[in-house]
Amino acid sequence: MAVYVARRLGSMLATMLVVGIVVFFIIRAIPGDVTSALLGQDASPEQVEALRQRLSLDSPVPAQFAAWLGSIVTGDFGESSYMRMPVLQAIAQRIEPTGMLTLFASVVAVLLGLGLGVIAAVRHNTVVDYAVMFIAMLGLSLPTFWLGLLMIMLFAVYLKWLPAAGYVPLAESPVATLRYLVMPAVALGFSQAAVIARMTRASMLDTMREDFIRTARSKGLPSRRVVLRHGLRNAMMPILTVIGLSIATMAGGVVVTETVFNIPGAGRLVIESVQRRDYPVIQGSVIAVAFVFALVNLLVDLSYLGLDPRVRYS
Amino acid sequence: MFRSTSRWLVFTLLAGALAFGATAFGQAEPKSGGVLRVAITGDPPTLDPHTSTAVIVLEVTSHIAENLYARNADGQVQPMLAASLPQVSADGLTYTIAIREGVPFQDGQILDADDVVASLDRWRRIGIGKSYLAGAEITAANPHTVVLKLTEPVGVLTSVLGWTEGAAVIYPASLVESAGDAPIDAPVGTGPYRLKEWRKGQDVTLVRFTDYVGQETEPSGDAGRKNAYLDEIRFIVVPDSATRQAGLESGEYDVNYRAAASDLELINSSSSMYSWMMKPGYNYIAVINHASPLMQNLEVRRALQAAIDVYPLALGAFGDDDVFALTSSIVPREYGAMFNDQAGAELYDIGDTALAKSILAASGYDGTPIRWLTSRDYDYQYRGTLIAVDQTSKVGFNGEIIVRDWATTVQIRSDPTKWDIFIGNFTIAPEPEMIPYLGSKYLNHYEGSAAYQDAMKRLERTTDVADRQQVWAEAQQAFYEDVGAIQLVNAFLLNAYSSKVHVQARYFLFQAWNTWKE
Numbered sequence: 148m149a150v151y152v153a154r155r156l157g158s159m160l161a162t163m164l165v166v167g168i169v170v171f172f173i174i175r176a177i178p179g180d181v182t183s184a185l186l187g188q189d190a191s192p193e194q195v196e197a198l199r200q201r202l203s204l205d206s207p208v209p210a211q212f213a214a215w216l217g218s219i220v221t222g223d224f225g226e227s228s229y230m231r232m233p234v235l236q237a238i239a240q241r242i243e244p245t246g247m248l249t250l251f252a253s254v255v256a257v258l259l260g261l262g263l264g265v266i267a268a269v270r271h272n273t274v275v276d277y278a279v280m281f282i283a284m285l286g287l288s289l290p291t292f293w294l295g296l297l298m299i300m301l302f303a304v305y306l307k308w309l310p311a312a313g314y315v316p317l318a319e320s321p322v323a324t325l326r327y328l329v330m331p332a333v334a335l336g337f338s339q340a341a342v343i344a345r346m347t348r349a350s351m352l353d354t355m356r357e358d359f360i361r362t363a364r365s366k367g368l369p370s371r372r373v374v375l376r377h378g379l380r381n382a383m384m385p386i387l388t389v390i391g392l393s394i395a396t397m398a399g400g401v402v403v404t405e406t407v408f409n410i411p412g413a414g415r416l417v418i419e420s421v422q423r424r425d426y427p428v429i430q431g432s433v434i435a436v437a438f439v440f441a442l443v444n445l446l447v448d449l450s451y452l453g454l455d456p457r458v459r460y461s
Numbered sequence: 462m463f464r465s466t467s468r469w470l471v472f473t474l475l476a477g478a479l480a481f482g483a484t485a486f487g488q489a490e491p492k493s494g495g496v497l498r499v500a501i502t503g504d505p506p507t508l509d510p511h512t513s514t515a516v517i518v519l520e521v522t523s524h525i526a527e528n529l530y531a532r533n534a535d536g537q538v539q540p541m542l543a544a545s546l547p548q549v550s551a552d553g554l555t556y557t558i559a560i561r562e563g564v565p566f567q568d569g570q571i572l573d574a575d576d577v578v579a580s581l582d583r584w585r586r587i588g589i590g591k592s593y594l595a596g597a598e599i600t601a602a603n604p605h606t607v608v609l610k611l612t613e614p615v616g617v618l619t620s621v622l623g624w625t626e627g628a629a630v631i632y633p634a635s636l637v638e639s640a641g642d643a644p645i646d647a648p649v650g651t652g653p654y655r656l657k658e659w660r661k662g663q664d665v666t667l668v669r670f671t672d673y674v675g676q677e678t679e680p681s682g683d684a685g686r687k688n689a690y691l692d693e694i695r696f697i698v699v700p701d702s703a704t705r706q707a708g709l710e711s712g713e714y715d716v717n718y719r720a721a722a723s724d725l726e727l728i729n730s731s732s733s734m735y736s737w738m739m740k741p742g743y744n745y746i747a748v749i750n751h752a753s754p755l756m757q758n759l760e761v762r763r764a765l766q767a768a769i770d771v772y773p774l775a776l777g778a779f780g781d782d783d784v785f786a787l788t789s790s791i792v793p794r795e796y797g798a799m800f801n802d803q804a805g806a807e808l809y810d811i812g813d814t815a816l817a818k819s820i821l822a823a824s825g826y827d828g829t830p831i832r833w834l835t836s837r838d839y840d841y842q843y844r845g846t847l848i849a850v851d852q853t854s855k856v857g858f859n860g861e862i863i864v865r866d867w868a869t870t871v872q873i874r875s876d877p878t879k880w881d882i883f884i885g886n887f888t889i890a891p892e893p894e895m896i897p898y899l900g901s902k903y904l905n906h907y908e909g910s911a912a913y914q915d916a917m918k919r920l921e922r923t924t925d926v927a928d929r930q931q932v933w934a935e936a937q938q939a940f941y942e943d944v945g946a947i948q949l950v951n952a953f954l955l956n957a958y959s960s961k962v963h964v965q966a967r968y969f970l971f972q973a974w975n976t977w978k979e
Contacts, residue, residue, distance in 0.1 A: 179868030185506045186513055191902050192875055229506060230661040231646065241662070296703055303711040311711040312704045313697070409699045409708070411663040419504070419662065419700075422838075424868050 152449075159441040166437040167219065167430055171212060174421075174429050180204050181228040184423040202228050215430070224434075225427035229420070234431035238413060244314045245412035248335065248405070249398045251328045255336030256343055256393055261379075261386070263340070264347020269374055271352060279344065286341030295334040295407040302330060312409035331408040335401060339393040346389040350382035357381070383454055391447030395440045489963065495978040497691045497962065499971075500699040500714040504662050509645040510628040511580075511588040514888070519625045520718075520971040521696055523683070524667050525567075526630035526650025529558060529577065530623030531683035534968060536797020536891055538623045539684035541676065542572060542631055542651060544605075546619065553614030553924055558607045565672045567655035570633050574601035579634035581607075587642050589627040593618055614922045616929060617892040624895065625683065625970060626888055653689035653974045665696040680966040680975050688965070690977035709734055709957055715978065717957040718971060722784045728957045738784065739954035739969045741793035743886035745775065745785065745841070747849060747947035748898055752877035752906040755831065760824030762944035765831075765882075767820055768856045769849060770812030775950045778845035785950040791899070791937055793951055795969055796891040798926050804934040805941025809948055817856040830861035834880040838867035841952070845884045874904050886952055893933055894921055898946055905946065913939035 182190070182198045199205045203214075218225060224234035267279040303311035309330055315323035354360065355378050363373045402414030413432060420428040451458045505517045510526070531541040540546060544559040564572040578601050584590040585597070598610040611618075622629050632640075636649050647656060653675065654667035669689045678685040697714065699705045702721045708714040710733070720728060720736065728736040747769070749756050756762060775785045789809035792799035811817075831853070835846040843864065850860035863880065865873060873879045890896050897903040899917070908914065916936035923929045940946075956971065958964070965975040 177869065179866070179870075179872040183868050183871035186515075190514060191897070192904065193902070195875065230504075231644065232661065237661070240660075296707070299704070299707045299711075303713070304707055307711060311708040311713045312699065313708075313713060406701050407704055409697075409701065409704050411660075411698070415700075416662060422866070422868065 152445075155445050155448075159438070159445070162441055163434050163437050164219075167434045168216075170430050170433045171215060171426075172208075174424070174426055175208055175211075177424070179424050181424045181426070184229060184425075224431040227420075227425055227428045229423045229425040229428070234427045237416065237428055238431055238435055241411060241413040241416045243316060244410045245398065245401055245405070245414060247317065247324060248328060248331055248401055248410060248412060249394065251332035252336035252339070252397050252401075252404075253390075253394050255332050256339035256397070257390060259336065259340035260343025260390075260393075261347055263344040264386075265351060265374065265379060267344065267348040268351030268355060268378075276348075280348070283341040283344045286337045286344075289338070290403075291334050291338060292403050292407045294337060295331065295404060298330045298334060299407070312407075314408075314410045314412075327408075327410075331404045331410060334407070335397055335404040339397055342393055343386065343389055347382070347386050350385050351378055354378050354382040380454070384451065387447055387450060387454065391443050395443040398439045398443070399436045489979075491688070491690055491963070491965070491977040492979065493690050493977070494692050495690075496693040496695055497716065497973050497976065497978060498695050498697060498714045499716040499718055499973070500705040500708055501696045501718045502698075502702075502705075503700055504698050505665065505696075507644040507646070508648050508656065508659060508665070509640075510625075510630050511584050512644045514589065514627040516626065516888070519628055521665055521667075522630065522648060522650075523625060523628070523652070523970065524654040524694060524973060525648050525652045525656055526628075526632065527652050528623055528625075528629055529560075529631065530619060532620075532623055532625075532797070532891065533684040534682035534795075534966070536682075536795065538619050539676075539678070539681075541623070541684065542577075547609075549619075549924060553616070553922070554611045556609040556611070556618065557602070558609070560605045560607060562605055564651050564674050566633050566649055566651055567670050568633060568636075568649045570635070572631065572633075572651060573604045574607045575604075575634045576637075577601075577607045577631055579637040580631045581609075581629060583632075583637050583640075583642075584629045588629070589621075590629060593621050614924065616921055616923045617894045620892045621895060623683075624890065626890070653687045654694060657693070663698055667694045667696075668692065682966075682968050683970070683972075685966075687974040689974055691973060694973045706957070709959060712959070715959045715962050716971075720955045720957040722779055722781045722955060724957070725781055725783060725955060733960050734957050735960060737956045737958055737964075737967070739956060739971070741786070741795050741889060741951040741969060742953040743951070744791070744793075744889045744896075745778070745845070745884070745886050745949045745952040746898070747882050747884045747949060748887070748905045749907075749944065749946055750877055750881050750883075750905055751908065751945075753832075753881045755829055756881050758824055758826070759944065760820055761826050764817045764821035764824055764826070764856060765853055765858070766808060766944045766947055767811045767813050767817035768853045768858070769810070769947055769949075770852055771810040771949050774845055774848045774852065775952075777848045778841040779952060784955060785952045787950050789941075789948060791896065791940070791948060792891060792893065792933075793889055796889065798930055799892060799933050801930070801934050801937055804937040808941040808944075812852075814856055817853075821857050826857070828859050830859040832861050832863055832879070832881045834863045834865070834870060834873055834883045835885075836865055836867045836870040838870075839885065842885045845949075849882075849884060877904075877906055884949070889951070893917070893936065899940070907945050909945060910939055910943040913943055913945070 182195045186194055226233055227237050230237055263279045267276045270276050299311050302309045310327055314327050317324045360377055363377045401412060402418050405412045405415040417432040505521050506515055507513050507518060508522055510518055510522050527541050529543040530538045533539050542561055544561045548557040560574055560577055578599050581599050585594040593615050596612040600608050602608045633649055653670055653673045655670040657666040657668045659665045669692055675687045676685055680686050705717045706720060706724050709717040725736055728734050771787055776782055779785050789806040790800050790802040794800045833846050833850055835842050837843045850862060854860055874883060887898060893899050898905050901908050913936055916932055916939055920932045920936060923932055961979040963977050
């Protein structure tokens with residue numbers, strides 16, 4: 148087990164390095180650099196050239212790559228050209244809003260997805276099933292930004308129940324954090340809830356046809372116990388995989404939600420950095436996202452151990 | 462019964478009218494205190510105006526640091542940190558500038574001539590000052606007098622020292638020394654607000670500088686008295702325009718900096734907010750790349766000039782004719798003396814297809830596609846370009862539209878072999894010498910005809926305002942005849958304010974001094 152985890156962690160590092168190298172060359176293949184964002188549009192070609200030299204953007208790409216690789220292996224992700232602060236510090240400042248948003252959105256997605264999926268499976272081929280699947284289809288089809296804007300119009304502008312946009316750090320006021328995160332978490336979690344609901348329904352339908360379910364029913368167990376204890380638990384393996392993917396997708400894809408709700412998170416940092424061509428931040432952020440993906444995958448794989456005693460890692 | 466009802470109605474109407482008058486016309490007594498939350502479009506790249514000409518930089522930092530001079534609402538230069546306008550020697554080479562005494566910096570130091578010398582030297586070294594003070598000697602004659610000795614006359618120098626974009630702000634000499642050429646992230650100035658915190662990518666918070674000592678003259682434009690009524694100004698980065706507007710409507714923000722033109726009607730129809738058009742905004746023009754062989758053909762340029770019908774182009778680009786104004790003047794009326802809507806006016810907004818066709822026929826144009834560079838990051842650029850291509854194709858031009866994201870567009874613009882025309886917003890300045898596309902060092906590589914060059918050279922050496930107006934009229938006429946660029950419109954900037962925010966003296970730049978909140 149320990150060897151397995153160590154091997155997975157090793158392969159995670161290799162994955163992140165490969166991702167970093169690919170991103171390094173891709174972003175340099177795109178024209179433009181950070182000088183246009185830094186100097187303003189009236190800058191003269193002389194000013195642009197001077198700044199390019201100062202930021203070492205005029206040195207050959209292989210030389211830039213060697214310098215970057217040399218520092219990355221020592222854990223130094225470099226300094227943001229636009230924000231003039233260490234990349235890790237820039238990302239660290241943005242982690243809390245993104246982490247909290249992903250957490251809340253995951254709670255919304257899992258509770259809603261599991262609940263609706265189980266109901267649809269139990270009430271298979273009834274109006275309830277069709278209604279739940281319609282909601283799930285709606286969740287998959289509605290663009291997050293549109294749902295977000297609708298919620299802002301309703302709950303912030305007209306009803307004035309919730310703040311329209313922004314974020315309050317947890318340390319400042321946990322209640323305010325919650326208030327600011329309700330709408331973005333629902334907007335972000337809704338589409339993933341739909342994915343989870345559909346998988347839950349399908350997996351539950353398969354499981355509920357199994358012999359051990361019939362045995363449980365024939366023993367006279369209450370229906371709720373049969374569904375939740377015997378059905379859901381055995382249906383969980385594929386659902387858990389989807390939940391893991393959903394969480395990773397939300398963590399890596401929060402940018403639209405962060406933009407609409409003006410949450411100063413890591414997703415927005417990535418987009419802004421791409422627009423500004425802030426190479427060190429793009430590289431650092433993409434590596435961080437790859438890390439989250441790999442970590443969630445590892446945790447999901449490890450959670451199979453708890454769910455199914457037959458699973459062994461060696 | 463009828464009588465008492467009508468009396469009551471008259472009373473109510475009168476009371477309502479009085480209340481409306483008090484609010485709408487700023488009669489209410491200003492109140493100190495409160496936080497002004499301004500939703501801005503993006504994170505400022507720096508808080509050091511010496512190093513950037515970006516408008517967002519100047520609109521945030523103008524609260525913190527000040528120049529020697531400032532422009533009033535009529536475009537006239539007035540003293541700010543200087544005690545008076547400079548004494549200029551007869552040959553125009555020596556400027557003697559008296560500095561105000563007893564002006565504190567936000568770090569407790571008192572302003573003196575050494576601070577001015579250090580700041581101007583840095584501004585000349587790393588900022589736009591290079592174009593005006595290169596080779597000049599900058600010295601402190603005494604603790605309150607600075608002397609600039611130029612190598613040749615610079616007619617526009619006082620004006621530039623009072624300009625806001627890439628501003629020659631005055632920092633303490635100690636800060637200049639410690640910062641060197643690197644951008645200053647924590648500026649210290651003499652302005653009515655000081656920097657409290659800059660959380661990069663999130664917000665910039667300024668608080669009232671209680672020891673502020675400003676000018677005592679009436680507020681006007683950038684000049685005059687600056688009352689710091691607000692306790693705090695918070696510039697919050699909100700890139701999405703729909704979110705900025707929704708936040709203003711819900712009370713989350715007090716100002717939507719750069720509202721969308723499509724929201725103008727909504728804003729004007731609401732009692733909880735009002736719109737404020739920042740005029741003149743930008744010059745929306747078609748910049749011509751004069752290094753391109755195709756564009757070096759004057760008749761081709763003249764045919765393009767004749768083909769462009771400005772109003773439909775601008776309406777299509779901006780969507781609402783309240784947000785732009787047609788003008789042939791390169792320097793807008795609001796910027797003072799250099800406004801001129803006569804010289805070259807006959808060559809503005811021609812929109813004559815038959816004329817354009819006849820000029821094109823005589824030009825020897827062989828059908829080579831004109832490369833129109835544009836970016837969808839700014840919708841008005843893209844839409845305007847589409848319409849311009851359509852208008853010019855009707856007279857026989859072939860057009861090729863190159864659409865890229867903004868950073869790529871900027872990169873392509875810097876390579877004169879890759880584009881022919883670019884339509885976009887360009888910063889306007891009060892003096893022609895300060896407008897980049899009128900000079901040869903900018904990305905459009907415009908040298909101009911002999912008549913234009915001669916007029917611009919004379920203008921650079923002319924200080925007297927009346928003389929400058931005369932010479933500039935000649936230059937503007939030559940610019941139009943030579944089709945240096947195709948002037949389109951002044952594109953305004955729309956800001957939306959909560960009705961609870963009152964501004965005493967309006968200007969075309971965002972200012973939060975002389976502003977108070979209910």
